[in-house]
Amino acid sequence: MTTELERYAASLLPVFGTPQLVIDHGDGAYVVDTAGRRYLDLVGGIAVNALGHNHPALVEAITKQAGQLVHVSNFFTTPAQIALAERLLRISGAPAGSKVFFCNSGTEAIEAAIKLSRRTGRRGLVAAQGAFHGRTTGALALTAKAAYREPFEPLIPDVTHVPYADVAALRAAVGPETAAIVLEPVQGEAGVVEPADDYLRAAREIASAAGALLIIDEVQTGIGRTGDWFGFQRSGIVPDAITVAKGLGGGVPIGALITFGEHTSGLLTAGQHGTTFGGNPLACAAGLAVLDTIEADGLLEHVGAVGDAFAARVTEAGIPGVRGVRGRGLLRAIVLEEEIAAQAVVTARGQGFLVNAVAPDALRLAPPLVITDAELATFADALPRILEEAA
Numbered sequence: 001m002t003t004e005l006e007r008y009a010a011s012l013l014p015v016f017g018t019p020q021l022v023i024d025h026g027d028g029a030y031v032v033d034t035a036g037r038r039y040l041d042l043v044g045g046i047a048v049n050a051l052g053h054n055h056p057a058l059v060e061a062i063t064k065q066a067g068q069l070v071h072v073s074n075f076f077t078t079p080a081q082i083a084l085a086e087r088l089l090r091i092s093g094a095p096a097g098s099k100v101f102f103c104n105s106g107t108e109a110i111e112a113a114i115k116l117s118r119r120t121g122r123r124g125l126v127a128a129q130g131a132f133h134g135r136t137t138g139a140l141a142l143t144a145k146a147a148y149r150e151p152f153e154p155l156i157p158d159v160t161h162v163p164y165a166d167v168a169a170l171r172a173a174v175g176p177e178t179a180a181i182v183l184e185p186v187q188g189e190a191g192v193v194e195p196a197d198d199y200l201r202a203a204r205e206i207a208s209a210a211g212a213l214l215i216i217d218e219v220q221t222g223i224g225r226t227g228d229w230f231g232f233q234r235s236g237i238v239p240d241a242i243t244v245a246k247g248l249g250g251g252v253p254i255g256a257l258i259t260f261g262e263h264t265s266g267l268l269t270a271g272q273h274g275t276t277f278g279g280n281p282l283a284c285a286a287g288l289a290v291l292d293t294i295e296a297d298g299l300l301e302h303v304g305a306v307g308d309a310f311a312a313r314v315t316e317a318g319i320p321g322v323r324g325v326r327g328r329g330l331l332r333a334i335v336l337e338e339e340i341a342a343q344a345v346v347t348a349r350g351q352g353f354l355v356n357a358v359a360p361d362a363l364r365l366a367p368p369l370v371i372t373d374a375e376l377a378t379f380a381d382a383l384p385r386i387l388e389e390a391a
């Protein structure tokens with residue numbers, strides 16, 4: 001008999017390697033595989049399943065919208081699209097004249113941001129070492145990892161990568177040719193790396209002094225992940241644009257570029273950008289359900305509280321093999337003494353927990369924002385045995 005994974009290997013491009021599980025369904029912060037085994041989902045679809053699995057508000061919103069309209073093209077608009085744009089402008093604190101462009105993924109939001117930056121009349125882009133901004137050929141030029149880039153070079157030119165969280169290096173790289181600085185507020189794929197509090201403030205000053213845009217990539221950090229609506233908000237800056245995706249649709253594909261203020265929002269004009277699916281009513285209804293639920297259930301406070309409690313629990317337990325915990329809210333990395341993260345993913349799974357080896361020595365947690373203190377504690381309590389087995 002052919003197994004599902006054999007059928008997968010025979011039918012899907014191997015770019016993702018071999019999937020770890022065949023998942024059948026989920027509920028809250030748990031998923032169940034086709035063999036009936038249950039796992040606490042601390043990956044959360046890589047910071048996507050903001051409301052967890054099978055959340056009634058999301059199910060209801062999608063079901064209702066599907067019975068009404070799924071897609072109409074951008075020759076037309078829908079109440080859901082307008083409402084979600086207004087909502088994003090409000091929660092991002094964007095000033096008057098700010099605007100939203102909807103697309104379908106994080107990398108597409110970055111593509112839109114790159115095109116926005118070109119409309120300044122300059123070409124230079126400054127990003128950070130360790131940065132991840134997506135896999136399409138434009139966004140890939142901003143992504144730093146050589147293994148992702150090199151097979152596809154030449155990419156778009158005039159991109160400089162500077163050490164992350166290094167103000168002097170950023171200042172030295174930005175000049176009159178710089179169209180935009182593009183930064184994550186916390187680097188996700190690099191291993192959940194947080195800069196000092198004043199880094200984004202310095203980036204804001206440097207961009208303004210050079211007449212360049214400051215574009216903050218909130219694809220992983222946005223939509224409550226760090227305990228604020230957006231990661232940049234903690235530093236009190238006003239960016240020129242932000243990119244959003246992952247958590248926004250709660251699992252339904254949607255991305256957005258938000259341009260701040262009238263000047264930046266005037267850079268892309270009619271006909272200069274577009275997408276067939278972007279802003280479709282199904283995805284926008286999902287986005288509204290996610291934002292409504294985060295607000296109604298006080299999830300921003302919840303994320304801050306359970307994230308801090310979890311980090312404290314792991315740190316104070318003095319678990320052998322754990323060097324510390326990085327990150328904010330529910331975007332966390334457990335930093336290990338040894339490079340055994342890949343093995344720990346396997347032993348964690350054996351004990352009923354899904355985690356991600358974001359680096360050889362770091363486990364990333366980006367669980368549903370609705371995960372409880374008690375659910376997180378089960379993982380903290382299991383961690384000593386998970387690491388013991390992995391070693």
Ligand SMILES: *Cc1c(COP(=O)(O)O)cnc(C)c1O
Nearest residue numbers: 105106107132133134188219220
């Ligand atoms: C995941 C991610 C992207 C790319 O998003 P996709 O939806 O996978 O295209 C871009 N930027 C950041 C910061 C991300 O974490």
